[in-house]
Amino acid sequence: MWQTKRLGKPIVLLALTWALAAEAGCTAKPALTAEPSGTEPIPSGSMSGAPGGAGDTVAIVGETRITRQQLLNALLGSYGEQTLRMMMLRLAVQKEAQSAGISITEASLDRELRKASEGYQSLEDFYDARRQQLGMTPDDVREDLLYKLQLEALAIRGVEVTDAEVDQYMSDHPEEFAPKEELKLSHIVVERQKDAAHLVDLLAQGEDFAELAAANSQDADTAADGGSLGWVETDDPFVAPELLAAAAKLEIGEAAGPIRTDAGYEVVLVEGRRGSGEQDGQANREAAKREYALSVSPPLSEVEQTLLDKYDAKVLDGALQY
Template identity: 50%
Template sequence: MRRTKRRYGPIVLLALMCMLIGEAGCTSGPATKASPGPGATKGGLPPGAPTGNGDETVATVGGESITRGQLVDQLLANYGPQTLRTLMLRIAVEKEAEAKGISITDEEVEQELRRMSEGYDSEEQFYASMREQLGMDRDEVRRDAKYRLQLEQLATLQVEVPEEEIERYIKEHPDEFGPRTELRLSHIVAAKRSDAEQIVHRLEEGEDFEELAREKSTDEFTSENGGDMGWVDADDPLTDAALLKAAVALDVGQTAGPVRTASGYEIVKLTGRNTEAGMDAEAAKREARRQLALDKAVPMADLEQSLLEKYGAQISDPSLKS
C-alpha cells in the first residue's frame, strides 16, 4: 500500500531549534498567527521551551564552554534552510486547507496514527519510538499526521477516481482489505543442518529457546534478544516463505524445524498470533480511492512548491536560502 513519504528530519530540527533559540527567535512576524507545525504552539514555541540567552552555557568539554548561541549558529548553518522551508510549508498548507474548506477530523487523525503505528507491538511502543528516535511527543506526532492528511487532501481534491477502478483495485489487493493475520516469531539460525538438529534435540530435552538463541544463533540481529523477530504478516514478502509456512501451522508456544532458508537452517517458534478483521465495504472503498487518487495526484514536492509560491514565501536572510 502506497504511503506518503514522511520526512521527519526537518520536523525534529524545527522543534529543536525553537527550543534552543527561545521566544525571540520563534515568534517574530506574522507567521505566529498560523500553525507552524509539530512542536510549536500559537506563540511559536514548543511547550516548556527555554528562553535563555545566547551566552548561556549548554555544555563544557576540556574546561571550555559551548554556548546556546554557538549551538544555534551551527544548527542554522547546517540545517537552517531545510528547517525554515518546513516551517513555511506548515503555514502555506494550513492557509490553503482553510481556503479550500478542508477540515481534518479527530477520527481521520486517529486512523492515520494507526496506519503509522503498524509494525509496532503496541501503541505505547510506537510513541516511545517516536520520542526516543525523533524527539517527538504525542502532540507533535499528531500534528504531523494532521499536516500530512491536509497535504494529501489538497493533492487529491480535483482527482476523479471512477467506481470501476475502485472495485478493481479492491479485488486485486485482497491482502490490503481482507482479514489479516500477524505472527510473533522467534528463530534460531544455524549454518549446518547437523547443528540445527542438535539444537532441536536440546529443545526437546527441555532447554530454553531464548537461551539457545543467544548461545547458538548465527543471526546477530536477533540472537541478543533471544531470537525474537517481532511481529510479521503471515504473508510478509520480506520473510522467508518456507519459514512462514512452517510458522503458520504452529500453535502459540510450539516450534518447528530445521527449515532450510536462505540464511541456513532455522528453528522457528510461534510466540504470538493476532488476526484482525478486514475493512467493511465502505471503509475499503474509501481507502482504495485514497490510494488511487494519490497515484494520480501531482507529486507532493510539486504541490508544496506551488503553495509556497502561491502564498508569496520569501526568505529575508540570505544565509538561510538553499
C-alpha cells in the same frame, strides 16, 4: 504511504531553540552573525547571569563554555535551511486547507495513527520509536500526520474517481484492504490482582458487567459507559495486547481475568465478534478511493512547491536560502 523526508532529531531541537531564543528576546543579533569558531574560558560569575540570553552558558567542558548563541549558530548552519522550508510548508498547507474548507477530524487522525503504527507491538512502542529515532513527542507525531492528511486532501481535490477504478484498486491491493476480525469489548481496570479476581467471581454469580465497571473501573474514559471499548480490531494498537490475546480466546458473552496490563489488572468481556463479511465495506472503499486518487495526482512534493509559489513564500535571509 507517507514519503515526506523526516529531518531528524536536530530539527526538533532547533525549532525548540528558536522558540526559546525568541521568548528570551535574542533578536538584537542576527542568528547567523559570525562568532569566533573557538570557545571561551568561563569568566568569573558567567553562570549567574539572566537565563535565556544569547550569551548565557548552556554547557561547559572543563573551563571552556558553550553559549546559547554558539549553539544556535551551529544548529542554524547545519539544519537552518531545511527547518525553515518545513515551517514555511506547514504554514502554506494550513492556509490553503483553511481556505478550501478542508477539516481533518480526530477520527481520521486516529485511523492514520493506527495505520502508521502497524508492525509495532503497541502504540506506545510506536511513539517510543519516533522519540528515539526522530526526537518526536506524541503531539509531534499527530501534528506530522495532520500535515500529511491536509496535504493529501489538497493534492486530490478535483480528482474524479469512478466505482470501477475503486474496485480495480482494491482488487490489485488485497493485502491492504482485506477485512480483519473485530471484537466488541468491555473492560474493567483495577489496581490489585485480588480485586480483579473478586470481580470475576461476582460475574460468575450473575452480577452485571456494566454496573461493576461503573462502580469499580479506574479507566475514567470507559467506566461511565459500562467499560465499553466498542468494536476493535484484534491487532488494535490502542488496546493492550494482553487484553486482546485473552479476548480472542473467549466466546461471545464470556469474561476473563485478571489480566496484567500496563494499566493494572483487567477483566474483559466479549460482547460481539464479526468477521470479513460484516465489516464496514464503505470505509474500505473510501480509503481505496483516496489511495487511488493519490496515485494519479501530482507528486506531493510538487503540490508543496505549488503552494509555496501561490502564497509567494520567500526566504529573506540569504544564508538560509535552500
